[in-house]
Amino acid sequence: MSRILPILSFILLIAIQSQAQVARETPAATPADRIINLYPNPATTYITFDLQKDYQKGLSLQVFSFLGKKMYETKNLPQKLTLDLAEYNRGLYMYHLTDATGKIIESGKFQVTK
Numbered sequence: 001m002s003r004i005l006p007i008l009s010f011i012l013l014i015a016i017q018s019q020a021q022v023a024r025e026t027p028a029a030t031p032a033d034r035i036i037n038l039y040p041n042p043a044t045t046y047i048t049f050d051l052q053k054d055y056q057k058g059l060s061l062q063v064f065s066f067l068g069k070k071m072y073e074t075k076n077l078p079q080k081l082t083l084d085l086a087e088y089n090r091g092l093y094m095y096h097l098t099d100a101t102g103k104i105i106e107s108g109k110f111q112v113t114k
Contacts, residue, residue: 034106034108035097035105036108037050038050038108038110041111043110043111044085045084047110048083049080049082058075059098059100060074060097060098060099061074061095062098064094064095071093077097088112090112093110093111
């Protein structure tokens, strides 16, 4: 148990640091500027990712647990995707929306409550 706390602290520090670097590169996005909307948040059984009407084809979506485990990935994301959360534990999850070149164009988080 005493080894887990430093490891989790290190992972949290890296996550915060990488988010700070992303924030410096791109201006803060208001909800109207976001490419993807997700609901309900917090979620219990499913979560829906809804792309705006002027979305590009060829986008990919990756969902990670708070500890960095890849939980879901899809390429050529449809305009609306509903993700079943039956295999997800309670907690925070992060998503990355990437373009065809692999560049992260949007990132966010959602919560699963069961």
